[in-house]
Amino acid sequence: MKNLQKKFLVIVLIFTLCFSLGNTVMAEEDFMFGDVNGDGAVNVQDVVLMIRHILELTHLSEEQKKSADIRGNGVIDIRDVTLVTQYALGMIKTFELEFEPKPEPEAEPPQPKPESPAFSIVKDRANSIVFIRQATMRNTSSEVAKDVVVALPLLEGKPYWSNYPKINLNQGIATFNVGEIQPQEEKILTVRYNLTLRTSYIEGSSARLRQAQNIFNTFSSLGNCMEVHTNFRNKLAEEGFEARMVYGFTQPYIRDLQSGDVLRHSWLEIYFEEAGIWLPADINYQYFGGFPYTSHITMGNRNLSARYVQATDGHVEVDWRDYVIR
Numbered sequence: 001m002k003n004l005q006k007k008f009l010v011i012v013l014i015f016t017l018c019f020s021l022g023n024t025v026m027a028e029e030d031f032m033f034g035d036v037n038g039d040g041a042v043n044v045q046d047v048v049l050m051i052r053h054i055l056e057l058t059h060l061s062e063e064q065k066k067s068a069d070i071r072g073n074g075v076i077d078i079r080d081v082t083l084v085t086q087y088a089l090g091m092i093k094t095f096e097l098e099f100e101p102k103p104e105p106e107a108e109p110p111q112p113k114p115e116s117p118a119f120s121i122v123k124d125r126a127n128s129i130v131f132i133r134q135a136t137m138r139n140t141s142s143e144v145a146k147d148v149v150v151a152l153p154l155l156e157g158k159p160y161w162s163n164y165p166k167i168n169l170n171q172g173i174a175t176f177n178v179g180e181i182q183p184q185e186e187k188i189l190t191v192r193y194n195l196t197l198r199t200s201y202i203e204g205s206s207a208r209l210r211q212a213q214n215i216f217n218t219f220s221s222l223g224n225c226m227e228v229h230t231n232f233r234n235k236l237a238e239e240g241f242e243a244r245m246v247y248g249f250t251q252p253y254i255r256d257l258q259s260g261d262v263l264r265h266s267w268l269e270i271y272f273e274e275a276g277i278w279l280p281a282d283i284n285y286q287y288f289g290g291f292p293y294t295s296h297i298t299m300g301n302r303n304l305s306a307r308y309v310q311a312t313d314g315h316v317e318v319d320w321r322d323y324v325i326r
Contacts, residue, residue: 034084036060036067043088050081119204119275126198127256127294130325131155131249135189137309137318139181145314148178150189152307156300161192172304181316197257197294202279209289212241212270212281219283225266228283233268242271246280247304249297249322254285256294261323264305265296297324 034042036049050068052058053076060068060076070080086092133152139145153173154160164176174191181187202209215235219228226245233243246269249262267282279289282296309318 033067033070034087036064036084038063038067042084047081047085047088050076050084054078054081118206119202119209119272121200121277121279121290122203124199124201125294126196127326128194128196129257129294131193131195131262131297132321132323132325133191134321134323135307135309135318136186136321137178137181137189137316138186139183139311139314139316141313141315142183143314144183145181145311145316148181148187148309148311148316150176150178150307150309150318152176152189152191153299153304154191155193155298156302158193158195163188163190172300172302173306181311181314183314195297197291197297199292199294200280200290201292202289206272206274208241208272208274209279211239212236212272213288215239216281216283216288221284221286223284225284229266229268232281232283236268236270243268243281244271244278244301245303246298246301248299250285250295251324254293254295257297257324257326259324259326261321262297264322266303267296269301 032042034046036046039045046068049058049060049064053060053064053068065076068076068080068084070083083092135150135152137148137150149167150164151173152175154169156172162176164178166174167177168175176189176191178187178189216232218235219232229245233245236243245266247264247266250265251257251260251262265284267280267284267287269278269280271278280291280296281288285295307320309316
């Protein structure tokens with residue numbers, strides 16, 4: 001087949017040379033298809049260059065290939081030679097009807113923009129409070145209590161002030177050196193936090209958020225906080241939710257914290273991967289997704305209930321108190 005094509009090209013070349021001597025057709029423009037040698041005319045010399053290129057006897061430049069590729073398909077072959085020959089002999093007046101442009105590459109479909117989270121948690125009103133953890137110690141014996149040490153859990157990641165030096169911190173529990181307590185003497189350890197609490201609420205919604213809230217609504221607000229929220233967490237886990245217990249302090253009122261004592265309390269945080277956030281859920285207070293009041297002080301995600309006093313000699317009794325000043 002290849003030999004047949006070569007024979008055909010040789011015949012075309014001989015025919016063109018014989019028929020077109022002295023009959024050069026001049027191009028009307030500085031550049032046009034078929035003017036392979038760039039002399040301003042489409043004639044036998046252009047046909048010869050194209051045939052030599054196809055037979056690999058010569059190599060065209062990129063500009064010459066552009067002129068020789070009449071059909072615009074990126075390939076110079078017998079059909080392009082035939083068209084140029086016909087044009088040079090005056091058998092056709094234009095290449096326009098024969099032009100076969102390359103199909104435009106299909107545009108890539110637009111990539112979808114990353115979707116914004118379906119919902120978010122919005123921080124709202126702020127209240128500043130002073131939170132105090134206190135241990136009042138009395139040596140009720142007739143001997144000096146020596147090397148008195150108090151162990152007390154700290155709020156996770158919150159700066160504080162204390163009136164006795166901290167000597168150790170192990171897994172969130174700090175130990176403070178009180179020193180000696182004389183017989184019948186009283187000493188008070190005070191750990192003070194300046195806190196800013198904020199209300200919060202959910203903005204937006206999603207199917208998973210509504211599903212979690214529906215589970216939340218099946219629980220009664222009555223009951224021990226640890227038991228209620230443990231059962232709630234187990235039910236969430238059955239539906240594929242990740243939840244964690246949160247430990248802290250509150251008062252037995254649905255309102256902002258007021259000056260006075262606070263009680264230990266626990267609630268849940270539920271993780272929503274679609275929004276990348278943990279949302280609070282407190283069944284006892286019927287809060288879901290946020291805090292409508294500045295009513296909760298968060299200690300952390302560990303149940304740090306251990307607090308104690310140690311001493312050498314003597315007998316130290318202790319009263320513990322957690323309270324808020326506004």
